[in-house]
Amino acid sequence: MDSPQPTVPNRSREKGLKMVCGSFYIPKQKDSKPQGDDAHFICAEKQTIGVADGVGGWSSKGVDAGQYARELMANSIKAIQDEEKGGVDPRRVIDEAYSNTNVEGSSTACILTLKNNKLHAANVGDSGFMLIREWKDVYKSPVQQHSFNHPYQLGNETSCDRPSAARTYKVPVKLWDVIVMGTDGLFDNIFADNIVDVAKMVIENGAEPEQVAWAIAEHAYYNSLDKFAATPYAEAALMAGKERLGGKPDDITVIVAFIVEK
Incomplete structure (x- = not known):
């Protein structure tokens, strides 16, 4: 079932809009595991972006936790290229990518x-996106999790979720909106209003999307290493009855998109 749609006014119907995107990735183990467990893609031609976060628990079973995420995103790109002229359907992309990903492991996906002139999104788990308009956090996709630190995840094991669990969204956009997409390494380590502050600071200094993604990722990374930082992860842990301070060391993927005229 589709989620209730967020009420975001659209004042841009008279103009065709497009996304101009850039990304930045910081793996948790930079030297020993430079690929990390995250994966992402930007398809400018099809105006589509995606992120996935391989579930790290597979490492204890001798499985590369990032392999599933990388194959899922590679298969998503293939599914996008097969889409008809009507445009990309993110839910269908997740269905097809899931069907063609047969390696061991599991992953969130967005x-x-x-x-x-609308964002169409499908999400499974705690990766997601947010919409910034006029330096305000207008919309942020909700997290899907079974319990604290146990997100919904696609995989071939019986304990994993299926694409039918994906939540779908349609969010109208307008000229000069900014989209920030990321894995939980981003959203666990920096609050939405701080993401807005960082984006505002660097964009007003002329930064392009990739530079904005780098600045946001760096802030999240520093917080992830700070044992005393106020973070969404620490806040969520407290709400779950667990006392925990500081950030959460994790792979951090950030994609930033500017909404501009075609």
């Missing part, structure tokens, strides 16, 4: 496309 696919987002821009068509008809």
